[in-house]
Amino acid sequence: MSDIDGIRERRSTALFNDKVPEKEVIEKILYDSVKYSPNRCSIPYHHVKVFGPEFKEDKKKIVIQTNCDPKFTKTPDSQEKITQVKNLYETWIRMYKDNDYTKQDIKDECGVYDYNPQILAPYVLIYCDNEQSQADFDQTHINLNTSKTRERACQSSAIHAILTACIAAEHGVSSCFLSNISLETQFNKNAISDNVNLDKIVLILCLGYPDEQNKYNPKFRYPFDVNDVIEWQNV
Secondary structure, eight states: OOHHHHHHHOOBOSSBOSOOOOHHHHHHHHHHHHHHOOOGGGOOOEEEEEEOGGGHHHHHHHGGGGOOOHHHHTSOOOHHHHHHHHHHHHHHHHHHHOTTSOHHHHHHHHOSOOOOGGGGSSEEEEEEEOOOOOOOSSOTTOOOOGGGHHHHHHHHHHHHHHHHHHHHHHTTOEEEEEOOOOOOOSSSOOHHHHHSOGGGEEEEEEEEOBOTTOTTOSOOOOOOOHHHHOOOOOO
């Protein structure tokens, strides 16, 4: 597959299967993504923490924290709440994996807020704001104002992540993006929460192979009208 094929063929995966891409392939993808990704003023504003297949059980735990329902995210932390979130997830994922259920069936049973099982992928790349303050990357004139670190990290992460996803597609590896881990809690211990400051996450990229039996794969791609996005300026 060529570079341009990787861009055109990349589709978001709703649910990954258990097949694990070879680590050497992922390492090649990551090496090329760093090598060829542009950076604003040649300064790295983010860093990426990679959680491979050895963290499978931790991903099974943290998946319940991907639900952004305010009744969970905006209420006091407690074991009772986390138990409720977990029980709801077990119902939700059972229905989500069963092609006989529609999305409306799932919403009627579990509410309008979904979970994001993409985080169960064999490789999860978490892009974090590194609060870059070092200005000696041949750009000593730049004022790295700390109030804008997240803005810069979002920009650099987005560029790096989409390039990584397209390179992954060249290698036959599927991907999906998440924005964050919505629910913070002290009652769902896992290695991901222990090693990542959830407030510093700006983007998550999941890599693996799609569950070909699931009807939600690949995820729906809305056919935007190019004229709604692109506006030519006239003299």
